[in-house]
Amino acid sequence: MTKKKQAIKNLDLSQKLAEYIASNPMAVKNLPKKSTFVVLSSVDHKLNVENQKLIDSVVAEGKKVIKVVQTKDKFNPWKFSPVAY
Amino acid sequence: MKKQKRKKFHKYKSRSKESLVTSEFPLTEQDRITYSYKKDDRGKYIEVTNVSYEGRIRDEWITIVRYDSSHGYLHRHTRISLSNESETTHTNRVIKRGSHHKWLTWAIKDLRANFVDYRRLFFKRSKTIDNYY
Numbered sequence: 001m002t003k004k005k006q007a008i009k010n011l012d013l014s015q016k017l018a019e020y021i022a023s024n025p026m027a028v029k030n031l032p033k034k035s036t037f038v039v040l041s042s043v044d045h046k047l048n049v050e051n052q053k054l055i056d057s058v059v060a061e062g063k064k065v066i067k068v069v070q071t072k073d074k075f076n077p078w079k080f081s082p083v084a085y
Numbered sequence: 086m087k088k089q090k091r092k093k094f095h096k097y098k099s100r101s102k103e104s105l106v107t108s109e110f111p112l113t114e115q116d117r118i119t120y121s122y123k124k125d126d127r128g129k130y131i132e133v134t135n136v137s138y139e140g141r142i143r144d145e146w147i148t149i150v151r152y153d154s155s156h157g158y159l160h161r162h163t164r165i166s167l168s169n170e171s172e173t174t175h176t177n178r179v180i181k182r183g184s185h186h187k188w189l190t191w192a193i194k195d196l197r198a199n200f201v202d203y204r205r206l207f208f209k210r211s212k213t214i215d216n217y218y
Contacts, residue, residue, distance in 0.1 A: 004201060004218050007112035011197045015190070018120050019160045021108060036117075037103035049114075057114045 001046045011048050013039040017068055022077055031080060035066045038083075042070040055083055102126045105134065115141045115217050118196065122189055136192040137182070138200050140207070142167065150203045152179075152192040159188040163203070167211040 008049055021028055026037075038055045040048045058065050067081040107121040123136035137151035159179050162172040170208050182193045196203075201218050208215040 003113045003115075005194070008114060008197060009112065010112045011118065011193065011200075014108075014118060014120075015193045015197075017110070018108055022106060022122065022124065025104070025106070034109075036111060038111060051127075054111050054114060058111055058204075070132070 001051055005049060009044065009062065010039065013041060013070065017078060031066055031082065032064045036063045036069050037066050040067065040069045042048065042072055059083060071075050092206055136189065136197050138203065149207045154185060154188055159192065164207065165210060167213060
């Protein structure tokens, strides 16, 4: 997967997640305020492999990382897992 | 018979609480996008505070292009170059009408379509080669 494809796919996923967070502030209520969200897709395995490396590099920067996994559940479309903080 | 003027009683408007939401999303190891927006206590978007595309250049995160609606309309800020921290501000090809929510969505779509070009032009102005994309 090229870096450009990864960036575009992450832009799409981040937009959906940002909309969800805006509409459901309770979903991130217990998470640190200045977190970095790395999104994993429910269907794109190749993207997830690249984004897993991305999680490692962001953690190495010393940032608070939240791994967000896209689910197929209509009522809970995202699952939040703190990685490091 | 004189018509009585109806007195207008101005309803006291309680100040609604505003909340600032900021979310950072890495796109790759070398770039990321940050969203900041204000909402009122009813969940309505009040203002697109910032939507920015940032690139990691020489181990430093630099905002290459960002959007905000601080003056009541959406506009784009573009950093001039690596050595010049000033920004140019313009509304060329920027959505003029719509709600703040629509502006936020539009800014993200514009970045999706053009971030590689914004990055390429930034490196060109900086007289530096971009080996990443």
